Amino acid sequence: MTQEAIQLSLPGFEQAHGRWRVEYGQQIGTERIIKNRSRIEIKPLYTPRDWNGDAFLENLGFPGQYPYTRGIYPTMHRGRTWTQRQLIGLGTPEDYNKRVRIILDAGATAISLLPCNSGFRGVDCDEVDPVLLGTCGTVINTTDHMDRALDGVPLGRISTAMNDPSPFTLLAFTLGVAKKRGIPWTSISGTSNQSDYLSHFIANHMFYRLSLPGSRRVLLDHIEFCRKHVPNWNPVSVVGQHMQQAGATPVETMAFTISTALQYAQDCIERGMDIDFVLRRFTFFFDISISFFEEVAKFRAGRRIWARLARERLGAKDPGSWRFKFHGQTSGVDLTEQQSLNNIARVAVQAMAGIMSGLQSLHTDAYDEAITTPTEETARIAVATQNILREEAHLCDVIDPLGGSYYVETLTDQMEQEMVALIGKIDEAGGMYKAAEAGTIQSMIGESALAFQERVEAGDEKVIGVNSYQIDETDRRGRPTERPDPERMKEHVARFKAYKAVRSQTDVRHALDALARAANSPRENVYERIVEAAGAGVTHGEIVSLLRKELGFGHPLVVV
Amino acid sequence: MTASTLSPPARILVTKIGLDAHDRGSRIVAAYLRDAGMEVIYTPPWQSVPGVVKLAMEEDVDVIGVSSLATDHLIVPKLMDALRQAGLGHIGLVVGGIIPEDERPALIQAGVSAIFGPGAARDDIIAHVGALAVKARERRNAEFTEIAQ
Numbered sequence: 001m002t003q004e005a006i007q008l009s010l011p012g013f014e015q016a017h018g019r020w021r022v023e024y025g026q027q028i029g030t031e032r033i034i035k036n037r038s039r040i041e042i043k044p045l046y047t048p049r050d051w052n053g054d055a056f057l058e059n060l061g062f063p064g065q066y067p068y069t070r071g072i073y074p075t076m077h078r079g080r081t082w083t084q085r086q087l088i089g090l091g092t093p094e095d096y097n098k099r100v101r102i103i104l105d106a107g108a109t110a111i112s113l114l115p116c117n118s119g120f121r122g123v124d125c126d127e128v129d130p131v132l133l134g135t136c137g138t139v140i141n142t143t144d145h146m147d148r149a150l151d152g153v154p155l156g157r158i159s160t161a162m163n164d165p166s167p168f169t170l171l172a173f174t175l176g177v178a179k180k181r182g183i184p185w186t187s188i189s190g191t192s193n194q195s196d197y198l199s200h201f202i203a204n205h206m207f208y209r210l211s212l213p214g215s216r217r218v219l220l221d222h223i224e225f226c227r228k229h230v231p232n233w234n235p236v237s238v239v240g241q242h243m244q245q246a247g248a249t250p251v252e253t254m255a256f257t258i259s260t261a262l263q264y265a266q267d268c269i270e271r272g273m274d275i276d277f278v279l280r281r282f283t284f285f286f287d288i289s290i291s292f293f294e295e296v297a298k299f300r301a302g303r304r305i306w307a308r309l310a311r312e313r314l315g316a317k318d319p320g321s322w323r324f325k326f327h328g329q330t331s332g333v334d335l336t337e338q339q340s341l342n343n344i345a346r347v348a349v350q351a352m353a354g355i356m357s358g359l360q361s362l363h364t365d366a367y368d369e370a371i372t373t374p375t376e377e378t379a380r381i382a383v384a385t386q387n388i389l390r391e392e393a394h395l396c397d398v399i400d401p402l403g404g405s406y407y408v409e410t411l412t413d414q415m416e417q418e419m420v421a422l423i424g425k426i427d428e429a430g431g432m433y434k435a436a437e438a439g440t441i442q443s444m445i446g447e448s449a450l451a452f453q454e455r456v457e458a459g460d461e462k463v464i465g466v467n468s469y470q471i472d473e474t475d476r477r478g479r480p481t482e483r484p485d486p487e488r489m490k491e492h493v494a495r496f497k498a499y500k501a502v503r504s505q506t507d508v509r510h511a512l513d514a515l516a517r518a519a520n521s522p523r524e525n526v527y528e529r530i531v532e533a534a535g536a537g538v539t540h541g542e543i544v545s546l547l548r549k550e551l552g553f554g555h556p557l558v559v560v
Numbered sequence: 561m562t563a564s565t566l567s568p569p570a571r572i573l574v575t576k577i578g579l580d581a582h583d584r585g586s587r588i589v590a591a592y593l594r595d596a597g598m599e600v601i602y603t604p605p606w607q608s609v610p611g612v613v614k615l616a617m618e619e620d621v622d623v624i625g626v627s628s629l630a631t632d633h634l635i636v637p638k639l640m641d642a643l644r645q646a647g648l649g650h651i652g653l654v655v656g657g658i659i660p661e662d663e664r665p666a667l668i669q670a671g672v673s674a675i676f677g678p679g680a681a682r683d684d685i686i687a688h689v690g691a692l693a694v695k696a697r698e699r700r701n702a703e704f705t706e707i708a709q
Contacts, residue, residue, distance in 0.1 A: 117579030117630065121606060129638075132578050135631035204581040246584050333584075337658060337678045370678070371658055372631070446587060453588050457682055466679040481660040483631070 008052045017047065036294045037452065038251035040414055046406035051413070053404070059304070059413075063358075063399045067307040069300050069412070070400035071358040072323035077396035083361035084386050085161055085327065089114025089137035090373055091484035092492040093149035096138040101152060102376070110159040110361070112193075113149070115140055115170060122209040122548070124541030125493050134484035136373060137163070139492060141540040143176035144499060150177055156187035161327075165194040166210055166218045168527065169543055172534035175230070179535060189232035191283055191327075195219060196239040198260045198432055201554070202441050203242035209544055212437060214551030219264070220271050221527040227277060234283045236264060237327070243441075244287040245333050247449020250298040251415050255422035256432070256441055257284060258305055262423075263432040265314050275314055279321030287331040288354040290346055293411060296402055299326070299357035301416035305423070328354035329363040335370035338465035338473060343367035348385050355395050356402055362386060372481050496539075503537040511536040512546055519550035563598070563690025566622075570598040570693035573621040575612055576605035577639060578632030585657055586627035589676075589685060593625075596686045598693070609635065613642045616651060622693035622700070623652040633659050637670035650699035652692035656680070 024044065025031075034042045043050075061067065064074030073079065088099050088111070100111055114137040118128045124141045125133055133139055140146055155178055164170035171192055178188055194200070197215035210218065219236070226235035240248075240257035248256060261282060268278045284302075288295050307322040316322060330350035335343040344367045351364050364382040366374030374382065389395050402408040429435040436442070455461040462468050511533035518524035526547075533543055548554075563570050574590040576583060583605050594600045601619050603612075616624055624643075626636055636655055643651055655667055656676040664675055674688050 117581075117632075120581070121579050128579065129635060131634045132632055136580070204583075245582075371660055449584055450588060450591055463679075481631070481663055 008048050010048060013048075017049070020045070036250075036411075037289065037291045038249040038294060038298075038415060038418065040251075040294075040411070040418070042411075046410050048406065051406050051409040060403065060409075066311070066319070066322060067304045068323060069304045070403050072303065072325065072360075076358055076399040077355065077390075078399055081390055081396050082355065082359055083110050083159070084108065084383060085110045085112055085361045085363055086379060086383060087112045087114050087163075087329075087363050088379075089116075089163075090482075091134040091138060092488055093138060093140060093145045095134070095484060095488070096140075096149045097151050097153075099376075100149075104153065104158070108158075110161065110190075111153070112161040112163070112363075113138065113140075113170065114163050119169075119540055120165065120209075122541065122544035124496070124539050126497055127541060130486070130489060130493065133489050133493070139489070140170065140173065141496060142499065142537065143173045143180075143534050144537075145496075146170070146173035147177045147180065150174070155181065156183040160188075160190035161193050162190065163194045164192050165200060166197050166215045166222070167530050167543060167547055168192055168195065168218070168222050169530065169534060169540045171226075171230075171233070172527075172531045172543075173540075175531050176535040185230045186232065188230050191234040191237050192222070192226075193237045193285060193327075194239065195222065195236050196260060196264075196285075198263065198436050199239040199242045199257075202256075202436050203246040203248075203445065209554055210547055211552030211554050212433070214547060215554070216267065216433070217551060218526055218547070220267055221525045223264075223268060223278060223281075224271070224273065225525055225527040225531070227273070227281065234281045236281065237283045237285045238264065239285045241285055241287040241329060243445055244289065245331065246445050247452060248445045249448050249452075250289065250291065250294050251418045252422065252444060252448060253286070254298050254302045254305075254415075255419040255426070257286070258302065258309065258419070259423050259426040259432040259435075261306070262309060262313070265310075266431070269314070275316050276318040276321050279310055279314065279316050280318060282321075282325075283360075284324060284326040286326055286328050287333070288328045288350045288357075288359075289331045290334045290350050290353075292349060292353045293402075293408060294415070295350075295353040296357045296408055297411040297415045299328075299354075299359070300400075300403075300408070300412045301419060302326075303358075304412075305416060305419055309423075325360050327361040327363070328357075328359040330354070330365045332365055332369055335365060335367070336463060336465050337370050339471065340367055340371060342465055343370065344381060344385065347382065348389065351385060351389055352393075352395065355389060356400075358400060375482055499537075500539065507536040508538050508542075511538050512542065515543065515546055516550055519547060563694055566694060566697060568599070570623065570690060570697075571601065571619060571621045572598050572689060572693065573601045573603070573612070573616055573619060573624045574627070575603040575607050575615075575624065576627050576632075577607050577609060577612055578628065578635050579606065580628060580630035580632045581605045582629040582657075583627070585629065586625070589625060589627070589656060592682050592686060593689060596690070598689070609639050609642050612639060613646050613648065616643065616648055617646060621651060622696040623654065623689055625654050625656060625689065627657045628655065628659065629657040633657070633663065633667060636667050636672060640670045640672070650696050650703060652689075652696045654685075654689060654692065656685075 060069045063071035116134050116137040116139040125139045162170045223235045226233045238261040240253040244253040303324040306324040310316045310322045330347045347364050364385050366378035366382040368378045426435050515529040518526045518529040590600045590602045653672050654674045659675050
């Protein structure tokens with residue numbers, strides 16, 4: 001609860017407050033207990049007795065000033081608005097290229113790339129049933145594929161965010177393309193999204209690629225390599241999204257994410273890296289749910305906690321290390337298949353929460369994202385939603401517009417306290433790596449997911465069109481599911497097989513041998529060898545399978 | 561015979577085949593069925609068709625529930641074929657998750673008994689799976705009797 005150390009002198013306050021309480025009690029009838037998703041009880045009214053601006057400089061301060069509660073830059077969205085970064089990825093590299101060029105022609109300065117699920121799984125396109133290929137991302141297995149995907153894309157001048165989990169082959173392919181085109185690596189900017197192997201281990205099984213210790217090693221090598229050779233690249237994006245999507249509450253999500261960042265930072269320190277050199281390039285990635293005020297409080301509290309921990313616990317001295325830079329994606333979990341046009345309204349509210357929290361970049365879901373991969377039209381509406389909020393609704397005029405609200409500040413403080421307590425528990429468990437290895441985090445998330453679902457089933461948590469205001473939709477005929485053209489995909493796989501047959505087998509063998517040696521020698525940087533292998537024509541699946549052999553296969557830990 | 565009188569209790573395999581990793585739904589459904597007294601065999605995502613057939617045989621399951629949220633459901637008819645070829649045609653199959661309207665008929669024609677989309681009620685899932693398990697058990701026992709004779 002808020003410290004009421006300093007009581008403002010408000011003549012007549014108690015009397016008026018008392019009168020309101022009586023009237024409220026008479027008119028409300030049976031009072032319901034309302035709790036937010038983090039199970040914090042929400043009062044009907046907040047006043048200066050809950051929050052009075054006490055310790056303003058210490059807890060809030062000014063934008064761009066420690067502890068950054070109100071935003072990490074002095075101008076925030078009034079200066080430079082957030083980056084509109086829509087995720088794209090579908091079909092073959094040529095399909096992707098077509099879509100990305102449309103986006104660039106429309107003025108985008110940042111792009112993203114989502115690989116096919118076969119890539120997430122760690123295999124090449126010729127290793128899986130073709131019906132599974134390219135439905136959720138682009139099939140990119142080689143430097144050659146990346147070259148085709150990025151044809152005509154000015155690599156050194158745009159920022160590229162790639163969903164590229166360990167061992168970061170997509171970046172390796174990109175660096176291969178840059179080399180081929182004579183673009184210096186120092187001009188390459190962007191982010192290795194999905195570099196957070198702990199969140200994968202906990203919430204979405206991506207650890208199938210590599211064992212936990214193997215993933216830990218590769219991430220550290222990746223960070224070290226990028227900081228040295230690709231200085232404008234963000235090698236780490238700590239991901240809260242998976243955990244919240246899997247069912248963690250907003251408080252749990254923020255606590256787990258910050259604990260994960262602490263783990264990576266500690267690992268870097270133990271590796272002998274300079275903490276400021278590393279933290280400056282840490283970024284975060286979150287889900288934004290429709291629980292509007294709770295999300296705003298989540299992000300404001302997270303910024304404050306991170307700044308304090310980075311400075312006090314990790315000993316970072318550069319303000320750049322204290323700044324909690326985050327990308328937000330509107331949550332697909334809140335979207336419904338039923339009456340799916342309603343999702344446009346949901347996404348707008350989620351996006352407002354993210355914007356009013358001061359995020360750095362934003363992806364808004366298309367309204368059909370709960371059902372399928374978005375089409376050009378639905379993706380356009382998602383972008384338009386951001387444009388409307390920015391330019392018509394004037395959400396960028398004021399920095400931290402909800403700051404100073406009795407409710408939002410109280411909630412920010414309450415959520416911060418719970419997050420800090422949870423981070424403390426994870427510290428006691430030996431840090432996030434150990435807590436994840438033991439399954440502790442997974443159990444907590446599983447319990448929260450089930451609890452939320454039970455609230456939905458009981459009607460305590462309303463979902464319009466699902467448990468209330470349902471309409472008969474038996475006649476609904478959705479548009480045909482968007483799937484990649486099977487003929488083009490077949491050609492792509494055939495071309496891939498032919499490519500593997502004609503490349504220099506000697507180069508491939510040498511590169512794989514060097515990679516195996518590096519994996520077995522702690523002194524060598526594995527990622528450097530991955531980048532070399534990618535340049536030598538080695539495929540994604542070959543790199544992953546060799547590393548699985550050398551560093552261990554990731555085995556599932558299932559906690560129901 | 562009803563699901564609650566089955567002995568041993570209904571055995572349900574809850575799994576995900578293909579490349580999609582979204583498992584929040586399958587975990588919740590697994591917990592629902594478990595709490596309803598069924599024996600649940602739960603797998604992590606990313607199973608293969610032959611792997612699921614093998615597991616279904618070894619675990620002697622009555623019903624398989626396949627969850628798909630990212631377009632992997634077109635593999636389900638292949639699973640049905642593989643089950644029949646392995647002599648496991650008695651096993652009931654339900655699918656849950658996001659199955660677009662236009663691709664549902666292909667699954668139903670392949671023999672999927674029900675598709676549970678978002679918003680499906682807990683009780684409906686339990687009732688359907690329970691009844692399906694009873695039917696599967698009867699078919700299985702009838703086949704055994706035939707073989708024994």
